[in-house]
Amino acid sequence: MRHLKKLRLLSSSALLSASIVTMGFSSIAMAGKATVALPSGELGATSYDPIRSSKLNTATSLIYDRLVEQDADQSFHPHLATSWTESADGMSWTFKLRDGVKFHDGEVFNADTIVSWIPDFKDTENAFLVAAIKSVEVIDPLTVKFVMERPEPNLLYNLASTFMGVPGQKSYDSLGEEYGVTTAIGTGPFKLTSFEIGLETVVTRNDDYAWASDLSSNQGAAHLESVTFREIPDQSTAFLELKTGGIDLLLGVPTDFLSILKAEKNVGVITMAGTGISYMPINTTSAPFDDIKVRQATALAVNQKSILENVYKGVGSEANHFLIDTLPAGDVKKELLVSFDSAKANGLLDKAGWAMGDGGVRMKDGVPLQVKLFTQNDSDLKRLTQVVQAQLKDVGMDAVITVFDSSTIRDEYKKNAHQLAVRSYDWNNADILEWFFSGTRVGYPNVSMWTDEKSEMLKDTAMTKSTTSAERVANFKAYHEHILSSHLFVPLYQPAQNIAFNKDTVTVPEKVRGPRFRSQTFVDIDVVK
Amino acid sequence: MILKYSLQRLLMIIPVSLAISVVIFLIVHLLPGDPIDNLIRVGSSPEDRIALSAKYGLDRSLIAQYFLWIGQVMTGDFGQAIVLRRPVADLIAQNLPYSLQLGGLAFLFSSIVGIILGIVAWASRNTWGEQLVKGFILLGSTVPGFWLALLMILLFAVNLGWFPVSGARDWTALVLPVLTIGFGGIALVARVTRVALLEVGKQDFITLLHAKGLSRTAILFRHLIPHALLPVVTILALRIGWILGGAVTVEFVFGRSGLGSLLIRALGQRDYPVVQGSLLMLALAVMIGTLIGDIAQAAMDPRIREATK
Numbered sequence: 100m101r102h103l104k105k106l107r108l109l110s111s112s113a114l115l116s117a118s119i120v121t122m123g124f125s126s127i128a129m130a131g132k133a134t135v136a137l138p139s140g141e142l143g144a145t146s147y148d149p150i151r152s153s154k155l156n157t158a159t160s161l162i163y164d165r166l167v168e169q170d171a172d173q174s175f176h177p178h179l180a181t182s183w184t185e186s187a188d189g190m191s192w193t194f195k196l197r198d199g200v201k202f203h204d205g206e207v208f209n210a211d212t213i214v215s216w217i218p219d220f221k222d223t224e225n226a227f228l229v230a231a232i233k234s235v236e237v238i239d240p241l242t243v244k245f246v247m248e249r250p251e252p253n254l255l256y257n258l259a260s261t262f263m264g265v266p267g268q269k270s271y272d273s274l275g276e277e278y279g280v281t282t283a284i285g286t287g288p289f290k291l292t293s294f295e296i297g298l299e300t301v302v303t304r305n306d307d308y309a310w311a312s313d314l315s316s317n318q319g320a321a322h323l324e325s326v327t328f329r330e331i332p333d334q335s336t337a338f339l340e341l342k343t344g345g346i347d348l349l350l351g352v353p354t355d356f357l358s359i360l361k362a363e364k365n366v367g368v369i370t371m372a373g374t375g376i377s378y379m380p381i382n383t384t385s386a387p388f389d390d391i392k393v394r395q396a397t398a399l400a401v402n403q404k405s406i407l408e409n410v411y412k413g414v415g416s417e418a419n420h421f422l423i424d425t426l427p428a429g430d431v432k433k434e435l436l437v438s439f440d441s442a443k444a445n446g447l448l449d450k451a452g453w454a455m456g457d458g459g460v461r462m463k464d465g466v467p468l469q470v471k472l473f474t475q476n477d478s479d480l481k482r483l484t485q486v487v488q489a490q491l492k493d494v495g496m497d498a499v500i501t502v503f504d505s506s507t508i509r510d511e512y513k514k515n516a517h518q519l520a521v522r523s524y525d526w527n528n529a530d531i532l533e534w535f536f537s538g539t540r541v542g543y544p545n546v547s548m549w550t551d552e553k554s555e556m557l558k559d560t561a562m563t564k565s566t567t568s569a570e571r572v573a574n575f576k577a578y579h580e581h582i583l584s585s586h587l588f589v590p591l592y593q594p595a596q597n598i599a600f601n602k603d604t605v606t607v608p609e610k611v612r613g614p615r616f617r618s619q620t621f622v623d624i625d626v627v628k
Numbered sequence: 629m630i631l632k633y634s635l636q637r638l639l640m641i642i643p644v645s646l647a648i649s650v651v652i653f654l655i656v657h658l659l660p661g662d663p664i665d666n667l668i669r670v671g672s673s674p675e676d677r678i679a680l681s682a683k684y685g686l687d688r689s690l691i692a693q694y695f696l697w698i699g700q701v702m703t704g705d706f707g708q709a710i711v712l713r714r715p716v717a718d719l720i721a722q723n724l725p726y727s728l729q730l731g732g733l734a735f736l737f738s739s740i741v742g743i744i745l746g747i748v749a750w751a752s753r754n755t756w757g758e759q760l761v762k763g764f765i766l767l768g769s770t771v772p773g774f775w776l777a778l779l780m781i782l783l784f785a786v787n788l789g790w791f792p793v794s795g796a797r798d799w800t801a802l803v804l805p806v807l808t809i810g811f812g813g814i815a816l817v818a819r820v821t822r823v824a825l826l827e828v829g830k831q832d833f834i835t836l837l838h839a840k841g842l843s844r845t846a847i848l849f850r851h852l853i854p855h856a857l858l859p860v861v862t863i864l865a866l867r868i869g870w871i872l873g874g875a876v877t878v879e880f881v882f883g884r885s886g887l888g889s890l891l892i893r894a895l896g897q898r899d900y901p902v903v904q905g906s907l908l909m910l911a912l913a914v915m916i917g918t919l920i921g922d923i924a925q926a927a928m929d930p931r932i933r934e935a936t937k
Contacts, residue, residue, distance in 0.1 A: 143893055145712045152713060153667050173821070224680065226656045232889075257671075296714075296722055297893075298796055320846065331794055331883035335778065340793045343786055462925040506898045508662025526670050536672045 109296070131304075131324035131626055133605055136337040138351020140525070142330045145296050148279025150271075153224050157350060158300045158328045163201075163264025163285035166194060166213075167255050168312045171372060171614050173425050176313040177213040177253045179208065179265060179286065180493055189250025189566040196241045202267035202309050203290045210237040215268045228257045236289040237554075249563060252571040256528055261617075285311070288321045288622045300328045314612035314619035322625035341366065347605045348624075353479065353599040354414045365603045371611055372425060373597040375525035376418045377483060380535070382547040386517045387468065392451040394586035397519070398437045399444035400494040401487060401589045410486055411592060418590035420583060421532060425614075428529035428575035435583040437590050444494045453495070461495035461617045472498035473520040475505050483591060484521040513542035520546055521591070527614050529575035533558050536582050547587040557581050603627060633926050644915060645908075649701070649775035652907045653694050662686075663664070663710040684710050697904065706905040711897040715907040719890060724909075726796060727886040729877070731871030733806045736774040738813025739864055745814060746821020746860075747853070750829070761818065768815025773783050777808045777881040805882045809875055813867070820863050824856035831855075858925060865921020869914030 141156035149155060149163055151242035166180040177183075180194040189468035200208035213235055220229045231251035236244040245254070257263060267284035274282055283291040288311065303325040329346060331337040334353055340346040342363065352360065352368070377400070389392045395459050403417040419436040422429035445455075453468050461468040472491075474484040481502060488498045498519060503511060511517055524531060534540065537558055538550040552627050556579040565571035582588075598616050600607050608623045631802035652893055664680050681687050685696060700707050706716035749761035785793040795801045828834065829852060837847050887906055894902035926932045 143712070145709075153669065153711065224667060224669070224672070224676075227676060295885070296719070297889065298883075329795065329883065332889075333794075333881050333883065336781065336794045336881055336883055339781055339786055343789070343793055345793050345795070419933045504661075504896065506659075506665070506896065509662065509665050510660035528670070531670055539674045 118458050131322065132327070133325075133348060133624065133626065134327045134329060134346045135348040135350060136329050136331045136340065136346045139334065140351065142332055143297065146279035146290060146352065147283035147294065147300075148271075149262050149266060150219050150225060151223050151276075152279065153264070155261050156300075156328065156352065157615075157617055158291075158302055158326075158558070159261050159264060159291075160287070161289040161302050161326065161621055162283050162287045162291050163261075163266060164200075164287050164310070164618075165260070165264055166196075168314050168619060169256065169259040169614055170314060170612055171425065173427070173614075175259060176312050176314055177549045179310070180258075183255075185567075189252065190247045192245040192247070192254060193238065194243050196243065197310055198241055200286050201307060202270075203284045203305060204267055204270055206267045206269050206284070208265070208286055209240045210243045211240075212265060212268055213243045215272075216265055219271065222571060225262050228260060228263060251565040252565050252568045253528070253530065255568075258264050258409050288618060289326060292325070293302070296328055301332065301527060302326050302328070308622075311622050312619060315622045316608065317622045321622040323621070326621065341599060341601060344601065344604070347601045348607070349599040352599050354411050354594065354597065355479075357414060357597060358412070358597075360599050365601060367600050367602045367607065369598045369600070369611060369616075370414060371598070371616065372423070372614075373415060373525075373594040374423060374527040374588065374614055375424060375478070375523060376421070376593050377420065377521065377523040377591040378421065379487060379519055379521050379591060381586070381588055382515070382518050382546070382548050383585075384515065384548040387451070387453070387463075387470075388518060390451050391586055392447045393453070394449070396444040396447035396494065396591045397491065397496065398586050399401050399440045399447070400496065401490050401591065402436075403437075403441040403591060405490070406486060406592050407481070410483060411594070414597070415595040416593045418593045419533075420590055421579060421588065422529055423527055423593060426527065426529050427572045428532075428579050429431065431576060431583060432581050435580055437583070441494065448494060448496075455495050458499045459492070459495060467497060468495060469497040469499060471516075471518040473508060473511060473517045474502055475508055475522070476502050478503075480521055487521060487589075487591065509543045512546050515542065515548060517546070522546065529572070530562065531580070532575065532578055532582060533562050536587060549582075549585070549587050551585065554578070554581055554585070630923065630927055634919075634923050637922055641912075641915050641919065645912065646698075646763055646830045648911045649698055649908060651906075652789045652904055652911070654690075656900050656903050656907075657690055657693070659749040659898065663898045663900060665712045666719075666854070666897040666899075672733055697901070701905075701908070706908075709894070709899050709902045711899040712894065713793065716901045719886065719902060720909055723885050723890045726879075726884055727872045727875065727888065730802065730809065730875055730884065730886065733802060734809035734813060734875070735864075735867060735871050737806055737810040739817055741810070742814040742817025742893070743821050743860065744909050745818035746825065747848070749818060749822040750825035751848070753826075757797075761822070765815045765819050765822075768811050769819070771811070772877075774807060774811060774877040774881050776811060776852055777804070777878050780804045780808050781881070794881075796884045801882075805875070805884060808878050808882075817860065817863065821856065821860050825852055828852050828855045854928070858929060860923050861924050865917045865924065866914070868917025868920065869910055872913045873912055 137156050144154045144156045146152050147159055147162060164179050166178060168176045168178045170176060179197050179200060179604040181197050182195045184193050196210060200528065202208060214237055215429050216478050217229050217232055219234050220226045231248050232245050234246045236246060238244055245358040265283055270282060271278050288305055288308045290305050292303045294300045304321050304323065308320045318459050337349055338356060341349045356519060357368060360368055381388050381394050381397060383389060404418065407413060407415060419438055420429055420431055424628045448461055453463045456462040472484060472488060474480050484500055488500055491498045535544050536547060536549050537545055538555050541548050541550060561574035561578045565574045604627055606625045606626060606627060608620060613619045664677055667680055668677050685693055697707060709716055709719060714721060742762050745761050749758050752758045781793050781804065784790050791803050832849065834847065837851060872887050875886055878890055879886040879889040891903060891906040
């Protein structure tokens with residue numbers, strides 16, 4: 100694994116040499132066909148079964164439609180459900196279903212589909228998505244009622260997940276565990292034609308498609324006849340494929356590559372808001388970070404603006420709290436936002452008894468302020484960690500970096516061997532706070548090792564005691580503010596999502612709807628005429 | 629005689645495989661990391677983690693897990709991948725053809741060209757030809773595969789446009805990966821061939837053949853090459869295991885599937901059944917390769933057959 104990371108780093112260097120070579124483009128998006136390279140995080144999916152899989156990719160969103168769709172601003176839009184109502188006590192949801200929708204195998208989509216589909220999640224890794232639903236009742240052929248175990252204001256978010264794409268029930272029931280490998284039946288704008296694990300997936304247009312959501316301009320069948328999704332692990336190779344016309348669209352372009360891509364006359368680049376942040380959890384159980392003053396000083400010593408400008412050339416945005424900007428629970432009190440203040444950081448360390456030593460490292464009772472800073476063997480995270488190390492040095496904290504692979508580092512967290520760590524997450528929901536700071540997940544994923552009575556109370560309220568969506572936002576905001584006031588982490592950076600395409604072969608809508616580049620945009624993509 | 633020798637060697641594979649299975653199992657399970665961490669997602673509860681651990685038998689003792697696994701393997705069942713969610717045998721079967729295709733062609737290419745180059749280097753010893761081949765051998769032994777792969781892509785795919793940059797769609801996509809892997813192999817085979825020819829060439833019977841007035845060509849093809857091929861065959865046989873799993877970096881750069889890539893991905897995710905199954909396959913391939921090499925040597929060298937009597 101370390102070798103592969105090294106390879107990626109070195110191949111990136113070779114990429115620079117590639118950029119000086121003059122090349123032309125050849126048009127391959129002929130006859131309405133387009134080839135797309137999947138982002139590195141989506142490689143290795145082994146099935147298109149949305150119910151049983153733990154990993155899915157963008158192609159899944161083209162095969163299956165969802166009851167509701169989410170936009171980038173976190174709003175929800177009708178899709179297979181045309182409207183919905185939630186009871187005042189949150190104990191039931193009624194969904195009106197779209198008429199005239201058919202699965203790829205001709206099966207009709209209606210209320211019976213939903214009644215059969217929801218119980219399929221039982222005992223799967225994705226059961227948590229429907230855990231709050233007690234039963235599904237048919238009101239009429241196009242109306243269903245979800246009777247809830249408890250109010251679940253996050254239900255729409257779950258229903259908009261790729262994992263809740265609705266599969267054809269006849270096919271799903273008859274194929275069992277084999278479903279999703281050779282056959283995947285949805286109502287989506289494209290049908291699965293072939294799937295070679297680890298290599299490529301080909302989907303062809305569903306000519307009957309006439310039920311796109313309002314996130315797409317094109318309300319009919321997709322313009323493209325077929326889309327081939329390729330799995331190319333090396334980013335340099337994927338970039339060269341784009342340059343030579345081997346692919347038309349490159350999803351998940353690393354920010355490092357943007358300047359090279361933008362210099363290419365025929366490459367278009369779309370930058371969308373990201374769905375996660377990079378951050379540095381602080382182990383609250385390990386001295387000197389058991390002292391809140393040291394934790395706060397550490398948070399104030401990191402310069403987010405400098406990271407954005409110098410490491411990421413201004414692409415993305417500053418992170419000043421734990422959630423992405425579009426989440427309303429991130430709208431916290433201004434005084435709780437974390438931003439660089441060197442003077443205050445130095446003052447807090449002085450107050451905590453850590454006096455500046457001769458070598459620029461603070462000392463207390465003859466012990467230097469030397470801390471362990473862990474990171475993963477990923478070139479982007481390593482570079483970010485080195486910058487953080489230098490910024491901590493400026494306030495007299497000597498952070499010693501240790502690099503681990505992604506599996507080993509989790510064991511180190513569980514062993515409580517860390518003090519600081521540079522990490523990132525990709526999740527556009529406020530419940531990420533529970534994932535990383537819950538007292539029931541100490542070690543991993545709660546790398547801050549945080550256990551606190553008030554936190555647990557606020558978490559429980561946010562997670563299970565909110566009745567309406569507005570109440571949920573307010574509860575998560577209160578939980579978020581408590582976490583910020585406890586100084587459990589340092590926000591570092593909000594990455595953007597970058598997509599590059601060959602302007603000679605395909606046209607892509609200027610404004611991309613949805614939190615990610617998915618089916619709602621693919622139905623609008625056309626070939627250059 | 630050869631049959632008896634082969635049978636003896638074949639039977640030895642069974643205890644060696646069992647010993648290797650223990651080593652593989654222990655190494656994989658003692659590595660830090662937990663496959664369940666790669667399976668659970670935001671939103672799932674801590675109880676889900678415990679249930680998943682139990683579902684995949686990871687809550688049992690290591691000894692119980694080993695006997696469960698080896699019992700399954702003996703019935704031809706490699707188990708179910710934890711993170712990749714497919715039967716391990718299916719994953720191996722899907723990736724094996726790509727490895728065999730790429731590794732097999734690279735093996736043939738490097739063997740044939742390597743032997744020819746070795747002979748050319750020997751025949752042109754003390755001339756610029758030898759220096760040229762020695763330079764090539766040095767380059768082939770030291771150039772990293774991934775760097776060569778990128779150079780190949782830049783030259784033949786990007787600048788000249790002769791071959792696709794990556795993928796595995798048709799034979800054209802095989803040319804650059806085969807050349808990349810083959811380059812290193814050529815250097816190894818050529819070096820061994822050249823050294824073996826030099827060694828055999830110094831022996832008394834070759835001097836006698838020269839004294840008897842046999843032509844250089846006749847000595848080379850009838851006497852020198854058959855003797856010199858013994859160590860070359862050993863090296864080639866050992867490389868049979870490498871055919872299956874030795875192309876990881878090249879698979880990575882050229883965006884190809886293969887057993888090596890599967891193993892690396894599964895190792896990163898600590899998908900124990902896949903890592904164990906793939907490693908056992910590779911170990912078997914190395915053992916079979918060694919066996920083939922030994923049998924070939926025995927067939928070519930009567931002294932080896934005599935020694936086993």
